Amino acid sequence: MNFxxxxxxxxxxxxxxxxxxxxxxxxxxxxxxxxxxIALSLIVQVFNELGSTITGDDIEASATxxxxxxxxxxxxx
Amino acid sequence: MGDSPFSLAGKTILxxxxxxxxxxxxxxxxxxxxxxIIAGGRDEERLAETLAAVPTEGxxxxxxxxxxxxxxxxxxxxxxxxxxxxxxxxxxxxxxxLPVGFIGEKEFAAAMRVNAEAPLMLVQTLLREKKLKRGASxxxxxxxxxxxxxxxxxxxxxxxxSAADALMKSLALELASKQIRVNAVCPGAVETKMNxxxxxxxxxxxxxxxxxxxxxxxxxxxxxYAVIYLLSDAAAWTTGTRLVIDGGFTLL
Numbered sequence: 001m002n003f004x005x006x007x008x009x010x011x012x013x014x015x016x017x018x019x020x021x022x023x024x025x026x027x028x029x030x031x032x033x034x035x036x037x038i039a040l041s042l043i044v045q046v047f048n049e050l051g052s053t054i055t056g057d058d059i060e061a062s063a064t065x066x067x068x069x070x071x072x073x074x075x076x077x
Numbered sequence: 078m079g080d081s082p083f084s085l086a087g088k089t090i091l092x093x094x095x096x097x098x099x100x101x102x103x104x105x106x107x108x109x110x111x112x113x114i115i116a117g118g119r120d121e122e123r124l125a126e127t128l129a130a131v132p133t134e135g136x137x138x139x140x141x142x143x144x145x146x147x148x149x150x151x152x153x154x155x156x157x158x159x160x161x162x163x164x165x166x167x168x169x170x171x172x173x174x175l176p177v178g179f180i181g182e183k184e185f186a187a188a189m190r191v192n193a194e195a196p197l198m199l200v201q202t203l204l205r206e207k208k209l210k211r212g213a214s215x216x217x218x219x220x221x222x223x224x225x226x227x228x229x230x231x232x233x234x235x236x237x238x239s240a241a242d243a244l245m246k247s248l249a250l251e252l253a254s255k256q257i258r259v260n261a262v263c264p265g266a267v268e269t270k271m272n273x274x275x276x277x278x279x280x281x282x283x284x285x286x287x288x289x290x291x292x293x294x295x296x297x298x299x300x301x302y303a304v305i306y307l308l309s310d311a312a313a314w315t316t317g318t319r320l321v322i323d324g325g326f327t328l329l
Contacts, residue, residue, distance in 0.1 A: 036281065037176055037229040044179045056278025 024066030052076035086111030088163035096123035098269030100168030102297035174230035192237035249317030265323030290325030
């Protein structure tokens with residue numbers, strides 16, 4: 001799993017932000033469409049599409065998509 | 078204790094989902110009031126732990142998975158025809174948070190099976206085999222989800238609990254001729270493993286607790302005490318009701 005692959009899978013959850021704007025530095029929880037429902041969708045999407053188990057605590061703890069990706073990689077081990 | 082209308086002395090009660098959470102609390106607290114328990118669940122080890130905490134002699138455990146086709150047969154075989162049931166508590170439940178865009182046929186069917194269909198099938202089987210006494214009490218552990226409120230990600234859970242509520246009322250009506258009472262206890266959030274798995278994060282859980290007028294989630298025993306009322310003769314004229322126990326959550 002690489003970062004591009006991760007972004008491709010989660011980009012559809014962010015309907016107001018173009019995929020090109022989703023980078024490792026993106027503070028995704030500050031995007032206008034961010035809600036707790038997107039947090040939940042992220043957990044389910046990452047599990048279904050990338051076989052990784054992350055929790056809400058992982059999301060709490062990661063500010064950027066790059067940080068979140070590190071946790072997604074760990075969750076797939 | 079035997080004279081109190083709240084006593085369960087001499088009653089045999091089947092409890093599904095007795096290996097943890099609310100089901101386990103129902104088993105232990107009902108036994109303290111004299112009931113003989115048949116504890117149903119999937120995990121044999123955790124069922125044994127429940128049974129070890131149940132003080133009444135003659136209590137037993139039956140391991141069955143409500144998603145397997147033979148669950149009715151297995152559970153019914155654990156009930157002696159010489160000692161038909163005075164009560165059933167349906168506490169086995171499934172709650173996986175899924176936003177509506179992620180709900181698949183399989184997830185929907187499994188939750189509906191465990192939360193609504195299985196209790197109905199089990200009542201059918203036990204009645205057919207004359208293992209549910211005239212005057213028995215059946216209690217569904219339902220939820221405020223569905224009947225009172227919905228929340229993000231809980232569409233499947235809410236739908237299945239609403240289905241369980243409707244089945245509860247239908248059973249109450251149709252089984253009244255046998256003096257069998259059927260009711261539901263509808264908890265708000267309770268401190269259980271299932272709830273911990275459903276919570277998105279610790280921070281969100283703390284935030285959620287603040288929204289309860291009584292400022293905390295419920296304890297499994299606090300739900301069990303309501304179940305005991307419905308199982309007991311104190312509730313002899315209570316049927317078809319949803320008893321909400323939610324720390325005041327639905328007042329707001």
